[in-house]
Amino acid sequence: MNLMRRRILMNRLVMALSGLAAAIGLFFLIWILGYVTVKGVGAINWAFFTQLPSPPGVEGGGLSSAIVGTLIMTVLAALMAVPIGIIAGTYLSEFGRDSRLGHTVRFLSDILVSAPSIVIGVFVYLVMVKPLGGFSGLAGAVSLAIIMLPVVTRTTEEMLRLVPGEMREAALALGAPYWHTMVRVVFRAATAGLLTGVLLAVARVSGETAPLLFTALNSPYWGNLNQPMSNLTVTLFNYAMSPYDDWHAKAWGAAFLITASVLIVTILTRFILRDRSKR
Amino acid sequence: MDGAFKVLTQSFAIGILVLLAAIFIVLWVQSEPSIHKFGFGFLTSAAWNPPKENFGALSAIVGTLMSTGVALVIAIPLSIGIALFLVEIAPEFLRTPLAVAIELLAAIPSIVYGMWGMFVLPPLMSSYVQPWLQKYFGFLPLFKGAPLGIGILTAGFVLALMVIPFISSVTREVFRMVPQTLKEAAYGVGCTTWEVVRNIMIPYGRKGIAGAIFLGLGRALGETMAVTFVIGNSHKLSLSLFAMGNSIASTLANEFTEADTAIYMSSLIELGLVLFLITFIILGLAQWWLQRSQSSGSRR
Numbered sequence: 001m002n003l004m005r006r007r008i009l010m011n012r013l014v015m016a017l018s019g020l021a022a023a024i025g026l027f028f029l030i031w032i033l034g035y036v037t038v039k040g041v042g043a044i045n046w047a048f049f050t051q052l053p054s055p056p057g058v059e060g061g062g063l064s065s066a067i068v069g070t071l072i073m074t075v076l077a078a079l080m081a082v083p084i085g086i087i088a089g090t091y092l093s094e095f096g097r098d099s100r101l102g103h104t105v106r107f108l109s110d111i112l113v114s115a116p117s118i119v120i121g122v123f124v125y126l127v128m129v130k131p132l133g134g135f136s137g138l139a140g141a142v143s144l145a146i147i148m149l150p151v152v153t154r155t156t157e158e159m160l161r162l163v164p165g166e167m168r169e170a171a172l173a174l175g176a177p178y179w180h181t182m183v184r185v186v187f188r189a190a191t192a193g194l195l196t197g198v199l200l201a202v203a204r205v206s207g208e209t210a211p212l213l214f215t216a217l218n219s220p221y222w223g224n225l226n227q228p229m230s231n232l233t234v235t236l237f238n239y240a241m242s243p244y245d246d247w248h249a250k251a252w253g254a255a256f257l258i259t260a261s262v263l264i265v266t267i268l269t270r271f272i273l274r275d276r277s278k279r
Numbered sequence: 280m281d282g283a284f285k286v287l288t289q290s291f292a293i294g295i296l297v298l299l300a301a302i303f304i305v306l307w308v309q310s311e312p313s314i315h316k317f318g319f320g321f322l323t324s325a326a327w328n329p330p331k332e333n334f335g336a337l338s339a340i341v342g343t344l345m346s347t348g349v350a351l352v353i354a355i356p357l358s359i360g361i362a363l364f365l366v367e368i369a370p371e372f373l374r375t376p377l378a379v380a381i382e383l384l385a386a387i388p389s390i391v392y393g394m395w396g397m398f399v400l401p402p403l404m405s406s407y408v409q410p411w412l413q414k415y416f417g418f419l420p421l422f423k424g425a426p427l428g429i430g431i432l433t434a435g436f437v438l439a440l441m442v443i444p445f446i447s448s449v450t451r452e453v454f455r456m457v458p459q460t461l462k463e464a465a466y467g468v469g470c471t472t473w474e475v476v477r478n479i480m481i482p483y484g485r486k487g488i489a490g491a492i493f494l495g496l497g498r499a500l501g502e503t504m505a506v507t508f509v510i511g512n513s514h515k516l517s518l519s520l521f522a523m524g525n526s527i528a529s530t531l532a533n534e535f536t537e538a539d540t541a542i543y544m545s546s547l548i549e550l551g552l553v554l555f556l557i558t559f560i561i562l563g564l565a566q567w568w569l570q571r572s573q574s575s576g577s578r579r
Contacts, residue, residue: 014473025357025381025444025447035399036395087291090288091288091289095285114497116502116555118501120302179280203386209389209503210389210532213536217536233388236390240508241508251394263383
């Protein structure tokens, strides 16, 4: 009986500990989100979105140029990464399911998804910033695009695989060529899934700072793709590291804005995916 | 036309391989001056003296490994506990919302972790956590020195929070792949939940769990912004977790745009190459284990 009691006790202990682990995870999620919200909401006002940065100690000012810069670079990165990623993902799903090339690309893309983004920044610095003679918004966008690429590729593959083979066969049986089948039937069936991939990639890069440090750098002025380009994350980094209280307040505002956008996009993708799986 | 379509998609897929190869080659070529000048000594020297143009990677490598080690010590038990709770223990209605909540930890940008860590953690670490550790484990060289609040320990703590969602969600998938019949058989002969976990689920999913841990490890090694905020950014080599240190990624973030000589720049690029190689191997192992755990799951 003693052994039985010990086993039950051990079981209860482990159950309690694992519940505690989940509670700890939840606790830190709420702590971080709560802290960022409390500190950040106060800094968000009309001027935050419309005015240019002001020097420390000067009333007012905002991060309009940084917000616009981040938007421009993210959109530009998506314009580069999404088409390439979708086409490469199409290969993995349609032609490379069991080929050696397919396995290799899949394996290396999965590694690239988690690869350190700062190294991507160094790479883009060496191939774009140094040869072209300066930091630029374009280089920033390219480094973000490289980070997006494997995410789009792999999600595209997964989403195309969900489209039933019968659909392809039906279109092919009607005499449609394969590329036509893909573009008009399979892509159309997978639209929501492909959109999810794009959103995931956007969420992945919108908080990225490290690759922008050596590529877009930062600037207090309106963005220009040929010059250092203002962006939210590097501004947040510089402001948070500065000794000025009013810059800290703006940094919290930026942190809140970035976190809120990423969370909204992430939750949005979950809803799209859930709607699909229900159908 | 169809042939062209296949060739087009294939060439884009090959493009990803070319990109990866290009990253390696460019980093390799550009670190050539530093490789040539310092040789293998680069990896074992703790010197970091820009004016004298003498560079070594040891303090950055040690800082990276120590902060990552701290992160894994904290994150592995917590993540496995979370995965266990979500798969076996939590009531049905809690599972999905809790799983989503834990995965949201992965959506918080790393720079926000860093900023939160810098403003919130140092006072808590220096007045509660570090004195406590020193009181009970002070005899270890790991916990020597003044409790400053920032340093390798704090960096490791922030990293732990960041990798928990990755390790726990993959571990959860691994636990879910354990066949129901195996678990039921064990429950049927009278095993408690813990005994099912220890004797069935963990042995069955060990490759997958190893993959999950290595995935977290790969993430933690290359994490930049969160670490840069709290690690202290000092090139002094120390065995204490309380000391300020640096990691490969934080050194790059801090010094890359300030490197004024060719050899300084080249040394930093070599640091980047070292980081890329290490994470590449770790993440490769992670993928390999995860794939093998999936295929062995379907075969049985």
